[in-house]
Amino acid sequence: MATHPTAPPHPWNDGLLDVGDDHTLWFEQCGNPAGMPLLFLHGGPGSGCSPRHRDLFDLTRFRVVLFDQRGCGRSTPRGSLAANTTDHLVADIERLRAHLGVERWLVSGGSWGSTLALAYCARHPEACLGAVLRGIFLARREDIAWFFEGAATQLPAAHAEFAACVPGGGRLAERVVEAVLGADDARALAVVRRWMQWEESLTLGRPAALPQLDAETAARMLDKYRVQAHYLHHDCFLPEGEWRRLAASLGDLPVVLLHGRQDAICRPEGALALHAALPGSRLQWVENAGHNPFDPAMMAALRAACAEMADAPGRT
Structure with missing residues (x-):
C-alpha cells in the first residue's frame, strides 16, 4: 500500500459559502490536499459537524470536506426553516x-446523512466516485x-417518560413535532430535552439521564431539534417510496452499506431494503x-x- 504524508488534525481551509435564500454554509477541508476528495454528510437533520467527525476518516489519504447543512451548526442563520x-x-x-473545484468525490453519510447522500448521488451520479453509507435511514414513515x-x-x-412529555392521543411523532415547532420556547425546550434523553437511551441501550x-x-x-422537527413534519421532503426511485437512479455507482448489529435507532430492515x-x-x-458512528x-x-x-481501480 502506498504511504501518505502525515496530515494535520486541523482544517487547512474553511469558510462560509453564500448559497442564496439568505443562507450561508460553513465548510472546512482537512486531511491531504492531494488525496481523494471525500464529502461527509452529517446526520440529524439539524445536527451539524463537529471536530470529532474528522476522526472518522484517514486524513493521510483523503481530502475531507465537511459542511453544516442549512440552519445547522455554524451555518447561518442557525435554526432557519x-x-x-x-x-x-x-x-x-x-x-x-x-x-471547491472538486470534479468527483466519494460521498459518505450516516443516519439522515445516508438519506441525503442517496438523494445527492442519485441526482448527480457524474459527480460521485462512490458512496459509503452508515446507519441506513430511508426517511420512510x-x-x-x-x-x-x-x-x-x-x-x-x-419510552413512557418520553411519551409523558406530550400527553394526548394520536401519533407520538406528531405530538412531539408540534410541540417543538411551537412558539413557546420553554415548552419546546422541555420536549427537546426528553427527545434527547430518549435518543441517548436507545444509543446506550439503557435509560439515560435527562x-x-x-x-x-x-x-x-x-435550533437543532426545530430543524429536525421541520423535516419530520414534511416527511423529510421525500415522497413515499422516493428512496426506491433514488436507488434505481444510481446505476453502477459503487455503494457500501454499513449497519451496526446493535442499532436501535435505525432498524436493520432499512439496510436490507436498500441493499x-x-x-x-x-x-x-x-x-x-x-x-453511534464513534463506536470503535x-x-x-x-x-x-x-x-x-x-484502492479500487479507476477511482482516481
Whole structure:
C-alpha cells in the first residue's frame, strides 16, 4: 500500500459559502490536499459537524470536506426553516463542489446523512466516485414511527417518560413535532430535552439521564431539534417510496452499506431494503456497534470501506 504524508488534525481551509435564500454554509477541508476528495454528510437533520467527525476518516489519504447543512451548526442563520428542504440541500452540495473545484468525490453519510447522500448521488451520479453509507435511514414513515413508538419495546420505562412529555392521543411523532415547532420556547425546550434523553437511551441501550443544558447549549439544541422537527413534519421532503426511485437512479455507482448489529435507532430492515434495491452494493453488518458512528468497530469499518473505495481501480 502506498504511504501518505502525515496530515494535520486541523482544517487547512474553511469558510462560509453564500448559497442564496439568505443562507450561508460553513465548510472546512482537512486531511491531504492531494488525496481523494471525500464529502461527509452529517446526520440529524439539524445536527451539524463537529471536530470529532474528522476522526472518522484517514486524513493521510483523503481530502475531507465537511459542511453544516442549512440552519445547522455554524451555518447561518442557525435554526432557519425558510427555504430549507432536501432539494435545497442537494443543490447546496453541488454549489459547494463547484466552489471547491472538486470534479468527483466519494460521498459518505450516516443516519439522515445516508438519506441525503442517496438523494445527492442519485441526482448527480457524474459527480460521485462512490458512496459509503452508515446507519441506513430511508426517511420512510415506518422508520420515523419506529423511533418514536416502535422502539418502545426496547426500553419501555424510558419510552413512557418520553411519551409523558406530550400527553394526548394520536401519533407520538406528531405530538412531539408540534410541540417543538411551537412558539413557546420553554415548552419546546422541555420536549427537546426528553427527545434527547430518549435518543441517548436507545444509543446506550439503557435509560439515560435527562440532559442538563446551560443557556447557550439549550439555544443550540432548540435550533437543532426545530430543524429536525421541520423535516419530520414534511416527511423529510421525500415522497413515499422516493428512496426506491433514488436507488434505481444510481446505476453502477459503487455503494457500501454499513449497519451496526446493535442499532436501535435505525432498524436493520432499512439496510436490507436498500441493499435489495441496489444489487451491486455491499452490505456489511458491523458487530459490537450501534448507531453511534464513534463506536470503535463502526469507525474501523468506515475507514476500511473508504480505503476499499480508494484502492479500487479507476477511482482516481
